[in-house]
Amino acid sequence: MEVKKFITKKINQITKTVGKQTPLVACSGGVDSMVCTILAHQALDKKLQAIFIDDGLMREGEPVIVTQMLRKFGVETKLIRAQGRFFKALRGKIDPEEKRKAFRETFYRLLGEVIKIKKAKFLIQGTIKADIIETKGKIKTQHNVLEQIGIDPQKYGFDLIEPLKDLFKPEVRQLARALGLPKEIYQRMPFPGPGLATRIVGEVTLPRVKIIRKATKIVEKELEKFKPFQAFAVLLADKATGIRDGKRDLGNIVIIRCVDSSNAMTAKVSEIPLKVLQKIQEKITKIPSVVRVCYDLTPKPPATIEYI
Ligand code: XMP
Numbered sequence: 001m002e003v004k005k006f007i008t009k010k011i012n013q014i015t016k017t018v019g020k021q022t023p024l025v026a027c028s029g030g031v032d033s034m035v036c037t038i039l040a041h042q043a044l045d046k047k048l049q050a051i052f053i054d055d056g057l058m059r060e061g062e063p064v065i066v067t068q069m070l071r072k073f074g075v076e077t078k079l080i081r082a083q084g085r086f087f088k089a090l091r092g093k094i095d096p097e098e099k100r101k102a103f104r105e106t107f108y109r110l111l112g113e114v115i116k117i118k119k120a121k122f123l124i125q126g127t128i129k130a131d132i133i134e135t136k137g138k139i140k141t142q143h144n145v146l147e148q149i150g151i152d153p154q155k156y157g158f159d160l161i162e163p164l165k166d167l168f169k170p171e172v173r174q175l176a177r178a179l180g181l182p183k184e185i186y187q188r189m190p191f192p193g194p195g196l197a198t199r200i201v202g203e204v205t206l207p208r209v210k211i212i213r214k215a216t217k218i219v220e221k222e223l224e225k226f227k228p229f230q231a232f233a234v235l236l237a238d239k240a241t242g243i244r245d246g247k248r249d250l251g252n253i254v255i256i257r258c259v260d261s262s263n264a265m266t267a268k269v270s271e272i273p274l275k276v277l278q279k280i281q282e283k284i285t286k287i288p289s290v291v292r293v294c295y296d297l298t299p300k301p302p303a304t305i306e307y308i
Contacts, residue, residue, distance in 0.1 A: 001171050003178045007039065010163045014043040014124065017161055021121040024049045024158075026111055027077060029058075029066035031176050031188050032164055036126035038179045039163055041075050049118050050075050053110060055103075056083025057195030057209060060217050069185070082110055090197060090204040094237070096308035097141060099204065103194040104143045112156035123153065124161045129168050130264045139304065143193035168263040189220070189230045190264065198306040199257075202237030211235055211287055215254050218283045228270045229261040233284070234296075234307045242291025251291030254284050258295075259305055267300040 014023075027037040027050055040048050050070065054063045067077045089106040093099045111123060127144045135145040146153050146160065153160045164172055169190065176186035192198045196212050215233035223231035234255040242249045256277065261267035272295070281293040296303070 003174055010039050011043040014040055018122055023122040023124055024115055024120040025124040026051050029062055030191050032126035032128050032172055034185050035172055035176050040124045050077045052077045052079050054081045055086040057197050060213055094202050100141050108156040115158045122161050123158045126164050127162045128164050192306055198308050199234045201307055214287050215284050219256055222280050223258050228258045231258040240292045249291055252289045253292045254290050256295050267305050269297055269299055
């Protein structure tokens with residue numbers, strides 16, 4: 001890919017498609033949506049309305065980190081706090097696809113409402129090729145794939161612009177670099193749209209999200225130096241017996257997942273020294289209710305990277 005040519009082409013396309021209409025971009029802070037937001041900003045400048053939806057399923061501190069980062073690039077982002085809506089939609093759901101659909105519906109309905117208020121017509125979003133292939137291949141419905149599986153975005157009241165839909169992650173990272181985004185962004189581990197919900201087996205509730213958010217922070221911090229494609233924690237639905245203060249404690253099981261990959265279509269398990277894993281275990285079992293920590297040895301396939 002000729003990066004500079006690609007950027008110019010996309011900026012021209014976005015400008016032409018949007019015309020006199022108002023466009024909205026929803027940035028989640030991942031490399032795909034950051035690149036998408038910066039491209040759209042370069043094409044449309046002040047005309048672009050940028051929002052960040054806090055769905056309550058993000059990593060710690062994310063809303064502030066992302067909105068501040070975008071400000072450095074001249075993008076003013078409106079923060080929409082909507083965690084209550086997402087938790088309500090996910091309440092009682094345990095089936096992975098049902099959870100994904102509940103997330104998607106809530107996400108796009110909310111965007112539809114914002115678009116109506118802002119009198120916008122277009123939603124610009126950073127869907128990439130792997131999202132589309134996996135969803136069309138019926139592995140799982142990635143939250144941001146609509147038209148490609150027959151969902152008309154007009155159902156939610158907008159048209160879609162997806163400038164990155166023909167690219168895989170390594171190309172998006174190249175673009176991010178060329179656009180001047182900092183290393184923390186272009187080297188950032190992918191974080192799925194439905195966020196921590198993809199790392200919770202069973203029901204997504206606020207107390208369960210709090211556990212996995214803490215565990216995620218520990219895993220990311222300790223494994224970052226190995227430069228994996230992704231490293232995160234997962235909360236299982238089952239409980240296991242442990243010992244706390246000399247007494248039996250039936251508690252939570254947390255999985256450490258760490259994989260190497262280039263485009264997320266396949267992945268192999270990272271070979272992390274046992275000592276490092278043990279250190280992570282010690283930290284995670286300090287989280288109240290967690291009694292057991294395991295390392296996932298499964299490549300993709302047969303497993304997927306996320307757990308739902
Ligand atoms: P899986 O779990 O299918 O994940 O092996 C492949 C890659 O896609 C990310 N992922 C998502 N990204 N919306 C996203 O934006 C989603 O719904 C979604 N589901 C999975 C995952 O983190 C991995 O990088």
